[in-house]
Amino acid sequence: MEPLRVGMLGLGTVGGGVARLLSGEGERIARRAGRPIQLTTIVVRDPKRPRAIAPPPGTRLTDDPRAVLDNPELDVVVEVAGGIEPARGWMMAALRNGKDVVTANKALLAEHGADLMAEAGRTGRALAFEASVGGGVPVIHALTVALTANRVDALAAILNGTCNSILTEMTESGRSYRDALALAQAQGFAEADPTLDVDGTDTAHKLAILAWLAFDHRIGPASIPRRGIDTLDELDLRFAAELGYAVKLLAWAERREGTVAPRVAPTLVKRGTPLAEIRGPFNAIRIVGDAVGEVVLTGQGAGASPTASAVVGDLIDVATGRARLTTRFLASPPSAVPSRTASAQVVDAAIQDPRRRHYLRFGILDQPGVLGRIALILGQHGISIASVIQHDPGEKLPEDSGEVVVPLVVMTHLARESALERALEQIDRLDCVRAPSLQLPVLD
Amino acid sequence: MEPLRVGMLGLGTVGGGVARLLSGEGERIARRAGRPIQLTTIVVRDPKRPRAIAPPPGTRLTDDPRAVLDNPELDVVVEVAGGIEPARGWMMAALRNGKDVVTANKALLAEHGADLMAEAGRTGRALAFEASVGGGVPVIHALTVALTANRVDALAAILNGTCNSILTEMTESGRSYRDALALAQAQGFAEADPTLDVDGTDTAHKLAILAWLAFDHRIGPASIPRRGIDTLDELDLRFAAELGYAVKLLAWAERREGTVAPRVAPTLVKRGTPLAEIRGPFNAIRIVGDAVGEVVLTGQGAGASPTASAVVGDLIDVATGRARLTTRFLASPPSAVPSRTASAQVVDAAIQDPRRRHYLRFGILDQPGVLGRIALILGQHGISIASVIQHDPGEKLPEDSGEVVVPLVVMTHLARESALERALEQIDRLDCVRAPSLQLPVLD
Known part of the structure; x- marks a missing residue:
């Protein structure tokens, strides 16, 4: 059966992992893909630079991205160069030239995912990006x-x-x-x-x-x-x-x-x-x-080999034809669909301002009555306290500067962040508190 | 767009969940599938029996499986009846009649998965079974x-x-x-x-x-x-x-x-x-x-709603065409592929007999020297001890019968099960040990 011919942009950590996996496990991968997956061309900045890992035999190294993007013999472009430009332009060109695209580029997808997906939708090609989030964890497929x-x-x-x-x-x-x-x-x-x-x-x-x-x-x-x-x-x-x-x-x-x-x-x-x-x-x-x-x-979530697992999984999805079907759904504009x-x-x-528990740490002067004054203000804003930790003065805060400042920790019951912010503003103005107080949300 | 027409065999817990999800979230599911998914016919034992959950409007209840299996208007058969027969025969008939099949039937797949998959391969139809293992956990897709x-x-x-x-x-x-x-x-x-x-x-x-x-x-x-x-x-x-x-x-x-x-x-x-x-x-x-x-x-891993999530996910995969591509790979016989x-x-x-740690519990008579005798036998079989728990005689074993039998717990270092079995056989014959000893494997 005709092999799936792949060009790759970049040969860093992830690219090296992909090259190794494709050449080392080629037969197994061919079986899963229904046909061989052949990495024929890799674009690097300096093809002559000595490399720790040799590119697979039969693979051409070049510094000319057009050798991949404009190469009519290639079916898929793997983009593992990273960064916004020129990666964005390369991927748009690849899609326009009728190639499927597999990428690990989270920054680019986060910024320009919609445009790239729309282009993939227009050209009917696949845009697969399992490797962009969670390394080898199949969260994009999920x-x-x-x-x-x-x-x-x-x-x-x-x-x-x-x-x-x-x-x-x-x-x-x-x-x-x-x-x-x-x-x-x-x-x-x-x-x-x-x-x-x-x-x-x-x-x-x-x-x-x-x-x-x-x-x-x-x-x-x-x-x-x-x-x-x-x-x-x-x-x-x-x-x-x-x-x-x-x-x-x-x-x-x-x-x-x-x-x-x-x-x-x-x-x-x-x-x-x-x-x-x-x-x-x-x-x-x-x-x-x-x-x-x-x-x-x-x-x-990272590393050459787990990320390569995701990239090659996407290549197999492209080879079987599944990836294009998934892209078709992702590329359909919300307005074109029956329901939102x-x-x-x-x-x-x-604005959403959900009710949740919060962890608060105050730097307080080591004197009686401080907890009472803080609890009072929290109560005035409808925030009740689930637990309190107050340690020995021996445990000084890093921001301590001469005075004896000790940490007071409060875990609240469910409370709105908006109410909490108002309360903290008031607490931070107390003369027995050394602002700023720390607030961390809680996932129960 | 033409809807995907579905017949379902069974309307128990899982079937009820599928019917609810398809009718309650039909628009959302249509969007993900690229076309509406229509549950038109459900086969039940007694269509007249009153039901806690009414079948979705427009759905026909029947006790005749041929109304689904031989119905040329249906594209997919969902099998949630369970058991080996008649489910196996039904699924074979559905595949032969050119229908894709989605099933949650783990017992059937475990016993006859190979035959069913081969039939799906022959007819070029999908056999999807995400719901068979792990309920809503997408392990089959993974x-x-x-x-x-x-x-x-x-x-x-x-x-x-x-x-x-x-x-x-x-x-x-x-x-x-x-x-x-x-x-x-x-x-x-x-x-x-x-x-x-x-x-x-x-x-x-x-x-x-x-x-x-x-x-x-x-x-x-x-x-x-x-x-x-x-x-x-x-x-x-x-x-x-x-x-x-x-x-x-x-x-x-x-x-x-x-x-x-x-x-x-x-x-x-x-x-x-x-x-x-x-x-x-x-x-x-x-x-x-x-x-x-x-x-x-x-x-x-179970329950109406999580399992229905997996079944409907498979239906969406069938609607987009992805499921057939996956089945094609699964159905290819090992001999037809380049590598094994x-x-x-x-x-x-x-036979595999890997080295691992083992938890052992002996019921021993409460007298001195027992640990030593057991440790000696373990040592003779090359098994070394990582830790030991020996409690007060107060903690009697359930199999205790008059004598004071106390538990002695041993965690081994890495050891082969075959060696362990030989050692346990010998230990169980000691006069200070009340057989049988318990052995549980350890996953580190």
Whole structure:
């Protein structure tokens, strides 16, 4: 049978993994795909540079993207170059030239997924992107194929393995954020410049893709409220543990009365629930569907081999013809369909303002009556307290500067964030409190 | 667009869920399927019997299966009647008559999946069965589509929600098996006759299906070694907890040197790992792939609504045309494919005989020197001890009869089961030991 001929843009970590998998397991993959999958051309910046891993025999290295994009002999383009441009232009060109496209590029999909999908719809080609979120965890297939009988009501996910490694280390060894980051860098779980991971940008990109699929609404990643782990104190992980919670960098979005308010934030997650127990560089996605209830998918969210598993899975989907059928559904504009029941209006978290529990940490002067004054203000805003931790003055806060400032931790019952913000503003003005107070949401 | 016309065989729990989902969420489902999905005919034993849930308007109830199987106006047959016959004959007839088939029938697939798949291959129709294993958890899609770039190296799964509910209750409240079963029956998690659940038969059926997909080899469920939870003592759950483990009814199978030895057994699973933390009527499937590493899928493994989510998901897959493409791959006989690297020879667990840790409980007479004699025999068979629990004589064994028999618990280091069996045989003959000793495998 005619092989599926593949050109690849990029030969970094993921590209190397794809090349290895296709050449090392070619026979097995041919069997699953119904025909051989042949990687014929790879575009790299410098074809002459010596490489740790040799490209598979019979593969041509070139620095000319047109050797892939304009090559009439190629059926599919795999884009693993990353970044917005020129990747966007390359993918548009590939689709226009009648090629199916497989990509791992989350930033590009988060920003321009709608345009790319529309182009794929126009040309009748496949745009497959399982590798863009969750590495090898098949969350894109779950949302676009397997769970598609469901209206998704909620998503909560750990989507960044670097952050989860750092948080696990901080929790289990009591290390500071800075020390845990340094360790993650030494172990290869964090990049030299980890900004986009630790500040939540990478997670917001992935959430934008998931929210699009789950709630049928495009939202730019920049408009997702986001807080990273880079401002977390190990103290809060310790207090959370005392209260029976783990702190995770969560992407979440819930459907409430036709609205959805995606957000990224360090969140307290109840120990013993699946997301709380995800350790190290793993990802986990919790999907709540109206029919299926709660489904959780976990696995390695990054790395050459897991991500290559997703890319090659997509190539097999392209080879069998399934991928084009999935793209056809995703590309159909909402206006062309009989119902909009599955879509939701994206709103700001402050507008949706759901009731949930909150973790609060105040830096207070070590004097009697402070808890009473704080509790009073919370009560005035209708917020009741579930539990309180007040430790010995020995446990000083990092922002301490001469005065004896001690931490006071409050776990609230269900409360609206809007009410909480008003209360915190008032509490932070008390003379016995050293602002700013810390507030983290809770997923029960 | 032309609707997809569906006939359904059966209107029990799952069938009712499917009818409700199709009629209640018809517009949303039509959008995902690209065309309306119309349930036109349902075959039931007695169409006149009053029903708690009325069939959707426009649906015809009949007691004549030919009204579905021979009806040229129907595109798909959904089989949710259960049992081997007449379901098998019905599905064969439906495929022969050019209809796609969607089924939730695990017993039938475990026994006759190969024949049905071959027939689907011959007729070019789809045979979709996501609902047969794991309820709403998309494990069939994961193994046949999303993770198909992988060679699966190991499977370990909690596939029976009834057993998991009972084990959770025994662990968390210290109830006996009998009391926990009665409670599960009262709560609706266990049937009046729970035999097929608690003795592991249901789990073996599901494992036969997963092992076929994962290891490309058909194995009859009857030839899978199986042990249920009905012989477990709450004592062992308590000792396991002391050692840091949960006891789960696990289906497992690992690829070792081209062989795979599926088995079903109560197993100690390390606390803090995903499978150990699955509580109540949930299912979880851990798949280890050569590229993706470890992936775990969890969710509700039974119930009208989660199972209907899977059936309707399959109907959408049929409507888009994807399901036929997947069936084409599954139906291709191994001999027709270029490579057999993905398939494995099914062997008896005793032949594969991997090294693993084991939990042992001996009933010993309360006298000095017994531990030493047991340790000596274990050592003679090359089995070393990782930890020992020996409690007060107050903690008598249930099989106690006059003598003071106390439990002695041993956790071994990695050891071969064959060596262990020889050692246990010898230990059980000691005059200070009341046979039989208990042995449970450990998943680390």
